[in-house]
Amino acid sequence: MLYSKSFASINREVPKDEMSVNGQLLIKGGFMERVTAGVYAYLPLGWRVYRKIEEIVRKEMLAIAAEEVYFSVLMPKDLWIKSGRWNSFGKILMKLTDENGNEYILGPTHEELAAELARRNIATYRDLPRAIFQIQDKFRDEEEINSGLIKTKEFIMKDLYSFHATQQDLDIFYEEMKKVYSNIFSQCGLKSYIVEAAGGNFTSENVHEFMVKSFGGDDTTVFCELCDFAQNKELKQVKENDRCPYCGGLLKEEKTIEVGNIFKLGTKFSEDAGAFFVDRDGEKKSIFMGCYGIGLSRLMGTIAEIYHDEKGLKWPTSIAPYPVYLIKMNDTDPRVDVRIKKFTDRLYNQLNDRGIEVFYDDRSEVGGGEKIIDADLSGIPYQVVVNAKTLQKDIVEIKSRNTGKTEFLKRSAVASYFKKMIQ
Ligand SMILES: [Zn+2]
Known part of the structure; x- marks a missing residue:
């Protein structure tokens, strides 16, 4: 590419109220433009970086035999009423109404639709296991949006949904995904830590977050000095200077950014959606589900947050524009x-x-x-x-x-x- 023919220049003015390190670096470096608070447009250099990250993730998903799909961003209210999340998801759900008074949401995540599609496409044990993923814009009406690409109202996410006949089959796939995720982050130049967490009604053994250590992080993680134990501080089971529940080592707190999360959903969403299958024994059973997310735009912000010096960004070669x-x-x-x-x-x-x-x-x-x-x-x-x-x-x-x-x-x-x- 010739600079003289490029749409956007480098060394751009940064809005005064752009507080985050990644936001400042990415705007100044000619990678993106702020459209409004919490909403960014990618310029050619920025989109190239994004696409390289996306390709690393897509390749790894296809390698575990997941199929790529594309769900609708708009989802009808009914689906979210069935799961109970129309209300429980809280204020960050972006709701809208069409001319005829039909209510919708702009998808913040897609468990409901994944379960609904499983209901329509999975009939017997022969249709299991299955895994589908998509890479799509998602929407959350976040209030704290001064962290560049780390937290935005519109963001790009890879979400994968797996469907299984048994809990054991889900457990095996879940462990496999932990390895795949660590591998993805390391290809992006990041050392990630698998952290026990909690989400909604799910307990710590069914939810894990992938954290990267960063001063600019909006999460706090408690790490064991001796073993791999790490837990999101929000869980409140341990705190700094406690002893590790596994090895007795001393626990220390550090600021982290969450770059991915994985959930064993069990049968919660499939039961809400009526997604059943007929097993070998002829019995009708609920499908076991797992979901696995990576915020791709957030991942780009995280890499910028970590790889820079006083002169600007320092991209790892694997994702450089x-x-x-x-x-x-x-x-x-x-x-x-x-x-x-x-x-x-x-x-x-x-x-x-x-x-x-x-x-x-x-x-x-x-x-x-x-x-x-x-x-x-x-x-x-x-x-x-x-x-x-x-x-x-x-x-x-x-x-x-x-x-x-x-x-x-x-x-x-x-x-x-x-x-x-x-x-
Ligand atoms: Zn330990």
């Missing part, structure tokens, strides 16, 4: 400048031909200092600089945004270098 940021330094001597441009254009084409995605700052009217500031803000992992000096030696300067390390390479060696570093 582009791995390479190519910079042509302009020269005051027009003859030299033409040669630098030719050299850089050629390098850009070579890298593209080798399948390496490059963001190329080809702007002719912008000074070198400004170009470097933009490159740093963008957080793109590798900066490749061409100027009069390097041109003379037929080399380029390559700087790692992550380590700050600089090296010089022959132009002919650049494509192979990135092939190795990126793939």
Whole structure:
């Protein structure tokens, strides 16, 4: 992509009341725009980051033989009355009424519809187990919306629903999902912790959250210093300086961000929806359900919250909008400048031909200092600089945004270098 042709610039003004670190970095870096409080629009660079995260998640879901679906965002009131959540979900449910007085919600999550679809599509034990997932915009009328992408009124979520004939089958799938989730977060550059939690009427053995340690976190988690035990403070079973219920180790509190959650729903939603199956013994039984969520937009905000320095973002290569940021330094001597441009254009084409995605700052009217500031803000992992000096030696300067390390390479060696570093 050529910077000169790009829709949005980098180094943008941040609204004064944008308080969160991730919100400031993502707006300033040209990744998103605030539409209104708690609502953001993704700009081209931001959407590329989002799509890379989405692809990591989708690949892992398909790998466990889940099928992708797309539910409706709008759901009729009836479904939510049946589950009791029309009222119990509270004020954050976004309700609306059409011209004829029919009431709907904008989906904040989709257990009701998943159970309803199971009722219509699953008849006997031969139809089980099954797993479906979707990636979709969800809506919650959150009041505290000053945390960038961490908490918004509109957000993008991956939600998976699993259907089983027995509790034991659900338990096995649930444990498998714990591994899949940890693997997804690690591919996004995050160390996640599996934390005991509670949600609605569900108890701690049936709910787990995936937490990432961060000063900007809106959750507090109690961690054991010695073993893997961790519990959301909201559960109130343990507190700081208590002893670990498993190993006796000392417990410490830390700020965390929840990046995913998994629930063993059991038969609650299937019974509300009337989702039954006929078992081998000919008996009619309730379907066991599990649900597994990852807030994808929140995940992007969390990564920004963690990967940055005073100059801007520092994306992990796996989710960077582009791995390479190519910079042509302009020269005051027009003859030299033409040669630098030719050299850089050629390098850009070579890298593209080798399948390496490059963001190329080809702007002719912008000074070198400004170009470097933009490159740093963008957080793109590798900066490749061409100027009069390097041109003379037929080399380029390559700087790692992550380590700050600089090296010089022959132009002919650049494509192979990135092939190795990126793939
Ligand atoms: Zn312990």
